[in-house]
Amino acid sequence: MAKKYRSDGLAAIHETMEALHEIGVVDKQTMREFDESCLAPVQVMSPEEIRELREREHLSQPVFARYLNVSKNLISDWERGIKKPGGPALRLLTVIRKKGIQAIA
Structure with missing residues (x-):
């Protein structure tokens, strides 16, 4: 990247x-x-932004989790605000936001 x-x-x-x-x-x-x-910092994403991003790409939580190589439960926790993505996961979410899921597929 x-x-x-x-x-x-x-x-x-x-x-x-x-x-x-x-x-x-x-x-x-x-x-x-x-x-x-x-280097430009990666912007933190709110739970709502993560859910909207997943829905924009027309993906279920389990499928989105597979793309990001995380568990479905972690995606659920991000979308409910229980946990926050960081490091590589946040970078991948940023790439998906800018270029779509095909950028990491």
Whole structure:
């Protein structure tokens, strides 16, 4: 998946920093901090947004869960607000929101 930057300028600077990291001029910790400042954050999704996204794609909870490689119960918990998606799951939901379920199918 391509990285999403806050701006075109930060994208260019980030590519330069990655090259410097590859040759050993920039250490891993500095690169992590730089990543955090340049890359666009993933937006948190409300339970209603997750349900609407699933329904927009015309998927049942079990089928949606299979696409995301999680349990049907977890999808249910997200949609009821008991749990919140994070990390890779939230990133996948963001991709589905922007490009549809076919982007991960």
